[in-house]
Amino acid sequence: MKLEIIVAVLVVLFTAQFLYVSSTTDAAFGGADGEAEGVIQDIAPDYDPIANPVWEPPSGEIESLLFGFQAAIGALIIGFFMGYYKGKGKKQSND
Amino acid sequence: MHIMEGFLPTPWWQLWFAISIPVIMFGIYKLNKMVEYKREILPLLAVAGAFIFVLSSLKLPSVTGSCSHPTGTGLGAILFGPAVTAVLSTIVLLYQAIFLAHGGLTTLGANVFAMGIIGPLVGYAIYKAGMKFNFNAYAVVFLAATFADWATYVATASQLSLAFPAETGGILGSFKAFAGIFAVTQVPLAIMEGAVTTLIFKYIVQLKSEALIKLNAISKEGVRKLKGVTA
Known part of the structure; x- marks a missing residue:
């Protein structure tokens, strides 16, 4: 703790x-x-920038949406596998 | 915060690609090896990649009154080494370059170099050295992740100052300006990243220490010590 x-x-x-x-x-x-x-x-x-972004989020809201989406994907994967390890560990100690 | 699309002139953007691509290739080779021989650690690889996804999406406010985001690469570097972390970072940087106009495709090589290679290299070196000298593992992870984050932004500032030397003061003069923006802003964020990485490292030790031993990230002795000490 x-x-x-x-x-x-x-x-x-x-x-x-x-x-x-x-x-x-x-x-x-x-x-x-x-x-x-x-x-x-x-x-x-x-x-003069030699290139421009291929696509730009049309507004700050859409940009936040996509950043939030990125965080959500990451958090989902971390939660899934840590939960998987936790469940697996419990099962082994019960057997 | 990565170098914006189009903001590295020739020959700089090509140069950084030339340096980064071999490292990415080596990382892919190492990944393939891992998929073949150590399948059971793949979930951990997913966690390390996802950790970069989460942390590099969080733009946080800093003492300088501007925002930047952590990198999340320290964890990958500790578990899998810099080359594999370079591959994971490339995926995140591509996502941000294509969907968020954050970073860019021409500057991808430079950004992979800063975030995927230099940062993880620094973190890896600190971790290995600290563990060798038997320091407290959590303190070592904290330092490794903090400096991996910070080194990335020092690298970004260096890359920009090489490409844009100031009229008075040259490269060093520009470096002061760019480092003032990137490196100073990053200090509190790097500390936060170090703290969060230490926490997730602790949970991995608790839940799946065998995988860490298999990856040579920590010794059996080290795990026993960590589990014995209540932290």
């Missing part, structure tokens, strides 16, 4: 950090990659 408590404390600290930064600054919390794009434009204003 000790490890779980340490992780829980870290999560709380992380949340506190976010609440503090978001309430004391007017940070936009945009993506770090967007900021890097800004730096590139400062360094090389004439740079």
Whole structure:
């Protein structure tokens, strides 16, 4: 249980950090990659991207949907196999 | 956060492909071997891949007032080594490049290098060294996963500064700017990733330690020690 408590404390600290930064600054919390794009434009204003994304999510909502979908697939697989191991382990100790 | 589509000029994007492709090929070769001889660890492989899926989908806010996401590659590196993790990362990076306009196809080689090779390599080295010196396994996993995450973003910053040297200050000048965005933002996220990875590692030890022994990720002695100590 000790490890779980340490992780829980870290999560709380992380949340506190976010609440503090978001309430004391007017940070936009945009993506770090967007900021890097800004730096590139400062360094090389004439740079023209050599390619464009094959497809772009039409809105922020659709983008969140697809990111959520990605997380869901991952979580499903982790849950399935950890449950499988757990069930298998129980069966062996019962036999 | 990966390098955006089109944001690496020639010859850089080709160079990173040239470096990454052999590693991916070696990873696929190792995967095939594993499928042939160690079928029973395949569920664990799925878990490691899925862990990358989950963690790299979570964009988290950081102290810098911008968002970035963890990588989730530390777990794969610890269990299967860097080459196999490179293959798993490539799948995730392809998904994000095609469906999310996050990262890109021309920058795929560079992003695989940062997330799938450098990060896992750093994590793997820390893990192996820490276990060799018999440090507490959970502390070692935490450090390995944290630095695997962080090293990825240092690599990304380096790749961008090589391709875009600043007019004053050159590559080093750009690196300061890019590292300020990627590496600093990533510090709290890397710590979170380390913590979560340690937790899932603990559950794998509890549920399926035989698989870890089979993968040479931990010794029998090490498992006994972890299970004896209540953590």
